[in-house]
Amino acid sequence: MARATVLRRLTWQAASIADIRVETDTARTIVLDLPGWPGHVAGQHVDIRLTADNGYSAQRSYSVASAPADGRLEVTVQRVPDGEVSGYLVDIAQPGDVVEVRGPVGGYFTWEPEDPSPVLLVAGGSGIVPLMSMIRARSDVHSRVPFRLIYSTRGPADAIYADELRRRVRDDRGVDVAYAYTRTVPEGWPRPPGRLDAALLTASGWPADLGPAAFVCGPTGFVETVANLLVAQGNEPARIKTERFGPTGG
Amino acid sequence: MAVVTRGFTGRGHSDPKLPPGQYLTEDFPVLSAGPTPRIDLNKWQFTVVTEAGGRHTWSWQELLALPSEDVTVDIHCVTKWSKLGTRWRGVSIDTLLADVESSADYVMAHSYGGYTTNLPLEDLTDGQAWIAYRFDGENLAPEHGGPARLLVPHLYFWKSAKWVNGLEMMPEDSPGFWESAGYHIYGDPWREQRYYGD
Numbered sequence: 485m486a487r488a489t490v491l492r493r494l495t496w497q498a499a500s501i502a503d504i505r506v507e508t509d510t511a512r513t514i515v516l517d518l519p520g521w522p523g524h525v526a527g528q529h530v531d532i533r534l535t536a537d538n539g540y541s542a543q544r545s546y547s548v549a550s551a552p553a554d555g556r557l558e559v560t561v562q563r564v565p566d567g568e569v570s571g572y573l574v575d576i577a578q579p580g581d582v583v584e585v586r587g588p589v590g591g592y593f594t595w596e597p598e599d600p601s602p603v604l605l606v607a608g609g610s611g612i613v614p615l616m617s618m619i620r621a622r623s624d625v626h627s628r629v630p631f632r633l634i635y636s637t638r639g640p641a642d643a644i645y646a647d648e649l650r651r652r653v654r655d656d657r658g659v660d661v662a663y664a665y666t667r668t669v670p671e672g673w674p675r676p677p678g679r680l681d682a683a684l685l686t687a688s689g690w691p692a693d694l695g696p697a698a699f700v701c702g703p704t705g706f707v708e709t710v711a712n713l714l715v716a717q718g719n720e721p722a723r724i725k726t727e728r729f730g731p732t733g734g
Numbered sequence: 735m736a737v738v739t740r741g742f743t744g745r746g747h748s749d750p751k752l753p754p755g756q757y758l759t760e761d762f763p764v765l766s767a768g769p770t771p772r773i774d775l776n777k778w779q780f781t782v783v784t785e786a787g788g789r790h791t792w793s794w795q796e797l798l799a800l801p802s803e804d805v806t807v808d809i810h811c812v813t814k815w816s817k818l819g820t821r822w823r824g825v826s827i828d829t830l831l832a833d834v835e836s837s838a839d840y841v842m843a844h845s846y847g848g849y850t851t852n853l854p855l856e857d858l859t860d861g862q863a864w865i866a867y868r869f870d871g872e873n874l875a876p877e878h879g880g881p882a883r884l885l886v887p888h889l890y891f892w893k894s895a896k897w898v899n900g901l902e903m904m905p906e907d908s909p910g911f912w913e914s915a916g917y918h919i920y921g922d923p924w925r926e927q928r929y930y931g932d
Contacts, residue, residue, distance in 0.1 A: 491916060493931030498737045531928075533755075534744065535736040542744045543755050545813055568744040568757075576741045583739050589929060591915035592767050704764045708877055711769035721769045721847065728764050 496533060496584040497521070499557070503579055507644045511610060512574045513549060513560045518585060523552040526621035527594035527614045527699065527727075530559065530587030534572055544569040547613040547701075547727075548588065551620035557585070560644060562610035593699065593727045597625045601697045601723075604689050605633040606680070606710050608702020612644050614727065615699055619649075623656050630658045634688050636680045636706065639668030662688035680706075682713050692718035701727040751808065752816050753923035759815040762878065767911070770876045771847040771897050778881060780865065781900040784836045792830070794881065797865065800825045805864065807887035809894070810923040822885055824866030827858045827901075838903035842910060843884050846897040851910035852919070853886065853893055855903070862888060865898060890921040890928070 503515040524530075526548075533543040544567075550558035563574040577583075595603065595618040605615040612635055622631060637643045640663075649661050664680040665673070675684070690696040698719060700710045707728045714724050749758060778794040792800075804823050810816045841858060843851050857863065866885040867874050874880035879896025886893045892912050913919050918927040926932060 491930040494929045496736075533736070534739040534742040536743050536746065537738055538746065539736070540744055540746050540748065541736060541755075542757065543814060572739075572742050572744070578741075581740050582737050584737050586929075589916055592911075704877065708764075708770060715769050721771070724769050726766060726768055728766065 494586045494589070496586050498582055499585045501577055501579050501581045501583065502556070504577065507560055508642055510563045510574065511560055511644050512577075513558050514573055514577065516557045516559070516583070516585060517555070518557050519555055521555050521557060521585075523554050524548050524557075524588035525591075525594040525596065526552060526617040528588040528590045529614070530557065530585050530589065532559070532569065532573070533584040533586070534569055535584070542568050545589070548617050549613045549620075551617060551624045560610065560613045560616075562644075593701075593725050595621065595697070595699065597621065597627050597629070599697060600629060602690050602694055603629060603631045604696045604698040604714075605631060606685075606689075606698065606700045606702075607633065607635045608680075608706035608710075609637060609642070610644065611700075611702030611706070611727070611729070614701055616645050616648075618699065619652060619656075619659060622659070623652065628658055631660070632689060633659070633661045634664060634680065634684065635661060636664040636666060636702070639665050639677075640670055641668075660688070680710060682717070685710070685713055685717065689714075689717075695720070695723065698724045699727075700724065702729075704728045751818055753810055754926045755928075756810055756814055756816040756923065759817055761815075762817060763811065763813070763815055764877050765811060765813055765892070766877070766896065767849070768847060771845075772876065773846050773881055773897065775881060779899060780830075780882070782830060782834050782903070783900065784834060784903045785838045785905050786836075788835065790830075790834055797825060797867070797882065800829055803864065805885075805887075807885070809887050809891050812890040812892055812917065812921070812923075812928050816923075820887075821870050822864065822866040823868035824864035824882070824885060826861060827863045827865070828861065830865065830901075831859065834903075836903040838905050840904040840907045842902040842904055842908065843893075843895040843898055844900040844902060845895045846899050849895055849897070849911050851884075851893050851895050852904070852908055852913055853889070854907070854920075857886060857889065858901075862886065888922075890918075890923050892917065893921050 499516040505513040535541040546559040
């Protein structure tokens, strides 16, 4: 299960917000200028720390959304109830504001372009963020590894990156995207609203005998369900990497 | 010198029961690197292996037959949440190591599913750690590490290995799963030892 990681000490760095993009009603992409940032591996996260005038500070972890790049980083933040950091980043922060960043962190939930296995990405809600970093990284390195994304959201309006995903399916050969809408579906949609199930995983994922590398990210219950289904379909547990967040992700 | 972020006030004050950088949650979030292993209690085993190769093994029934303790402790996850006053039942590591002869200073905890985490032996003894199998009056749920997990509440919670199935005595320290992936070798939340080199 272990893997090699280059270890180095992580220090807090000041990062200026270069841009903020509206993704959905509750999600924003925060573009950070980070001079000296060494880049990351797709799937890793960073810690963001905010400090108030009176010295009070709060920090949370956010998955990196952008592909690896020097000196710049994007995170996509979904506002959570009572979230003191997400509430600030979604509702108050403006370009030019300065936060602190530490990372990149996490050497396991990562996609390495050298791995030739087909990739299955399964996202629940804002669990799409680290998986989007992998899709973008694939494009940046001109990888031809086939990717299939299954993305569960409440409805089309809740899907983060929907326009970009449409474009990538058209332009990035080898990327397929299937949606599982749990509450609202577009008119004429072939599948009634409902949770991601074994049938959709079979139809839109990979046969287990191809040995896909699976990355599952979302709320705890979603990840438990999907990971159990993938094991039941014959996938090796060690090939299924998960990242879960609770309802109080912050 | 921390950078002040314009317009941020947050909750405005820190709870002295919380280690630095932590926030309070009432939920019980889950952090796992892979699928939750399903373990047949008839086949469950817990094994202590000494540096000389000696093995001490307990079946599930044998574990339950050992004296248990009820403990109420605060737990702190490296992903920033803390949960206060959690109630557990389990067997003290002191009880399990009572007949184990070892002069090793370190331990690698092993789990079903292949997870590992390293700890100094002195952090597991003297009433500081348990093999816990009940949480909040119920059998420990699989996603929280059931049927049994290590409970070492004074360190970040990744050290409290879920689905634990053994302790391996080691003369020298060696990084486990998350410790090899950029997390701190020891993990004291009060010194905010989250990541390598903190």
